[in-house]
Amino acid sequence: MRISAAQRIENENRIRAAMDRLLRGEIPPGGKCDIKTLAREAAVDRTAFYGARPYAHLRTEFERRLQRLQEAGQIPDPREAQIERLKVEVATLKERLARAEDMNEELSEFRAQALARLAAQHEEILHLRGSVAAASLVTHLPTVRTTTIGSCS
Structure with a gap:
């Protein structure tokens, strides 16, 4: 037509x-x-x-x-602008998530090392206490109580 x-x-x-x-x-x-x-x-x-x-x-x-x-x-087109903005936001959030996961892994490793050190130190303390108790060369002195005699006024 x-x-x-x-x-x-x-x-x-x-x-x-x-x-x-x-x-x-x-x-x-x-x-x-x-x-x-x-x-x-x-x-x-x-x-x-x-x-x-x-x-x-x-x-x-x-x-x-x-x-x-x-x-x-x-x-x-506002929808296209929103899509672009959301793509940028998703990329930023992915980067933050990756950094947080890395930090979490580092902190987990640090925690494991700290617990291992504390356990080793605890074992050393127990060992030292045991060797001190086994050596009877140490004489414990009695504790002396001191009393104050009335003061002169």
Whole structure:
């Protein structure tokens, strides 16, 4: 079905208006910043954007403008921006987790070494006490209690 020149101009105006909205970040619910959403928002058949169809040049323009925005660090689709932010956050959390696991392993090794040293020291103390008790050369002196005699006033 052929359309008139006036209808084509009207369609192009709707497509350009929808293109501007999408590139500003006004993404409709359930949509993305893509050709499918552009066609739906402009009420135009999506196939009209491909090949030698009448609006292929507008698809090229849309993709070029979208690429320029992305190169400038602007992502018009809030979901895409959220995905990128979450990817960065996941990578950061993975790094933190790896560092925490390394630290946990080091602390576990330190704890094992400390317990081994304490056990060895305890055994040495028991051994020394036993050898002191076995050697009866040590004479224990009685404890002397000192009493204070009343002071002169």
